[in-house]
Amino acid sequence: QKEVEQNSGPLSVPEGAIASLNCTYSDRGSQSFFWYRQYSGKSPELIMFIYSNGDKEDGRFTAQLNKASQYVSLLIRDSQPSDSATYLCAVINSGGGADGLTFGKGTHLIIQP
């Protein structure tokens, strides 16, 4: 069974610090990796995708991928209270198809003012 694992949290980070969110996946053939942000009562919003080993930066967000270790992480620099949300990791598995997109359960992030 293809799994995506995240620590459910809550992860509490002081304002201005770096928030680090981690995700591991079981399917070594996974192709592409996504981070979604979901505010309470809202739908998930795609914020980053990565498919090559290494780092990908977009503003205050950096996605890191290590396929050998099967983990992907999201760093949020200069954390703001507006970053408080649940962050979902998602993976496109090697099986492809419409069911190839697997979500983790999400990590609840709290940025303390």
Next chain:
Amino acid sequence: EADIYQTPRYLVIGTGKKITLECSQTMGHDKMYWYQQDPGMELHLIHYSYGVNSTEKGDLSSESTVSRIRTEHFPLTLESARPSHTSQYLCASSARGGASLLGAFFGQGTRLTVV
């Protein structure tokens, strides 16, 4: 910005009623999905479609049904609503092939309450 729309946003309905939740996207995406999510809980895939005339059941068993007669439209129907169907329903879509690597995009969701 994703162009995927769900209606209604909120629905309160009595037990036993038939309901249809609408989902439309203007991105030409082949793949579409329905997820169910309770407050503070994980996403559960209940239906998906590869394209027109394709529908498949997801990981979570659901009494709902779906249809895909047009690429842009993926409605979900409950023939007889029950209080256990109270939840948020999220529709999403994604491209196929290499463009699928760009991820799936979600509508704003329908919050259903069955009384």
